[in-house]
Amino acid sequence: MNEMNEVRKPPVATTGIIGWLRINLFFNWTNSLITLFVIYCLYQFIPWILDWTIFSADFKYNYLGEQITNQEMCSRNLDPENGGACWAVIYVRFYQFIYGFYPRVEVWRVNLAYVMLAFALLPLLYAKLPYRKYFLYFTYIFPVIAYFLLNGGLGFTEVSTNKWGGLLVTLVLGCTGIALAFPIGIMLALGRRSKLPVISMMCTLFIEFIRGVPLITLLFFGMVMLPLFLPEGIDMDGLVRVLVAVTLFQSAYMAEVIRGGLQAIPPGQYEAAKSLGMSYWRMNLLIILPQAIRISIPPIVNTSIGLFKDTTLVIIVGILDLLGIGRGTLADTNWLGLSYEIYFFVSLVFFIFTFGMSRYSLYLEKKLKTGINMGAD
Amino acid sequence: MSEESIISLKNVNKWFGDFHVLQDVNLEVKKKERIVVCGPSGSGKSTMIRCINRLEEHQEGSIIVDGIELTGNLKNIDNVRKEVGMVFQQFNLFPHLSVKENITLAPIWVKKMPKAEAEELAMRQLEIVKIPEQANKYPGQLSGGQQQRVAIARSLAMNPNIMLFDEPTSALDPEMIKEVLDVMVDLANGGMTMIVVTHEMGFAKTVADRMVFMDEGKIVEEASPDKFFNNPESDRTKLFLSQILHQ
Secondary structure, eight states: OOOTTOOOOOOTTSSHHHHHHHHHTOSSHHHHHHHHHHHHHHHHHHHHHHIIIIITOBSSBOTTSOBOOSGGGSHHHHOTTSOOOBTHHHHHHHHHHHHBTOOGGGHHHHHHHHHHHHHHHHHHHOTTOTTHHHHHHHHHHHHHHHHHHHHOBTTBOOOOGGGBOHHHHHHHHHHHHHHHHHHHHHHHHHHHTOSSHHHHHHHHHHHHHHHTSOHHHHHHIIIIIHHHHSOTTOOOOHHHHHHHHHHHHHHHHHHHHHHHHHHTSOHHHHHHHHHTTOOHHHIIIIIIHHHHHHHHHHHHHHHHHHHHHHGGGGGGGTOOBHHHHHHHHHHSGGGTTOHHHHHHHHHHHHHHHHHHHHHHHHHHHHHHHTTOOSSOO | OTTTEEEEEEEEEEEETTEEEEEEEEEEEETTOEEEEEOSTTSSHHHHHHHHTTSSOOSEEEEEETTEEOSSOHHHHHHHHHHEEEEOTTOOOOTTSOHHHHHHHHHHHTSOOOHHHHHHHHHHHHHHTTOGGGTTSOGGGSOHHHHHHHHHHHHHTTOOSEEEEESTTTTSOHHHHHHHHHHHHHHHHTTOEEEEEOOOHHHHHHHOSEEEEEETTEEEEEEOHHHHHHSOSSHHHHHHHHHHHTO
């Protein structure tokens, strides 16, 4: 009966918003019931959390209009019926959360390092950045600049690392750990697969030993035992000792992740590279590793996120990272009982960083997949 | 005789574990000679040619390629590999690099050729294998026949004296076999020394100077194509030929 030139449309309500709702939320009656239940829960939860975190919250002043300087002045302590979160504690202690006990006169150095870190990350994040090559040079020398900026030397006043704290320590540990562990992990992974038995055994032993020990034990090891191995008279900085422990720990995990990627490369790739006369290092650098790392991006980011969060464990050897400063603040009689606010803030900061990393890995996966079919045949 | 040999295998033996895969293999190949190796699967023909560029190690006997003996000496191995190109059954292109980069990689990094020169060379090689228009695609975007031709171009870019082909058409769909064989025939007519492991008997009849038949790790028969196909000596060769020609 249809006219020849009539364009057949898809059945009503399978496309557009209504179609999407029907297929995804109200497909059958159990599905609809669950949808309604979830909507009800969100209806209960969202207004409450918005009210607590924003609408009824104190930021700097309480509901009487006084500037808050201790927990007794928080609206919710003055009038338990009203008042939400008391963010004033973050406001008052913000400096410590971000810089620890870094001297205020020198704090511009930390700020500069933060800004430079952003610039150093730019060429890694955006492959299409104009003048990317020059930005990359900066990325390579950034660690050296950051060291002198933060630690002192070259005309800068020394700031002992025991004055560092908060986000500064978290970022230094996280970034250095991840950045150093990556090349070390690659070497360990290649070493473990090496045909030379001595190298392969040493790498395997190292990886298995480090992986078999909890990070906390390694931190204690770094703090207590590392100085015993050093020649007399040389005192290793506390933060450096922790960094060594964190980096070793992370490299062992990174090595295993990259080894997984290496195992996924078909032997034909090695043979093709060899038949073209490539040496072991050329073959690995140009052919094998680029493919292996591409395959391993999700687990690499996964272990990196893991490390970033594990840096909070340094609190047990007396280094105050972001969480450490939070716990220190809680112990202050002025701010007793504000654990919700402090843990909420600390979680939020960690979430921003880790969520950023995970989005970045998705972007990378997408970008590297375009036009490349990994299974060549 | 052995003065002119560019490849010389003498009493080569190899075991995979307890399996004796090459048993006293002797083979002399002269410059510009085209050898086709055939035989049932598991007869050691792939292993033999993979020993010639040391992708596999032989355990006894000697292999001399272009005057260089293959031993544990890494420098010798590298030198031999620069002389010998190889094309594989599974193409083994580098999937993360474009066609052009696949070809330029070894000239740039192994031969230290300037990038512009290497790219020019790559385009010339792609002309030879008749797919210059695919230069900027990735291997995954090409058909099997095109991939294999890129693999041939990649080997040729290193300007080898000898080309080894390890069942180059076995992984291809039937309609793509011809385009690859055509390129190989051109190459043979150009005077390249070639050792080809293949079951393409038509190709063997056209280009081979000598046929080598292997079975159970041994070279059973060596003869001119004419004699090999029309009047083979060994019963095993007759059986094999009757099996593959009756497909």
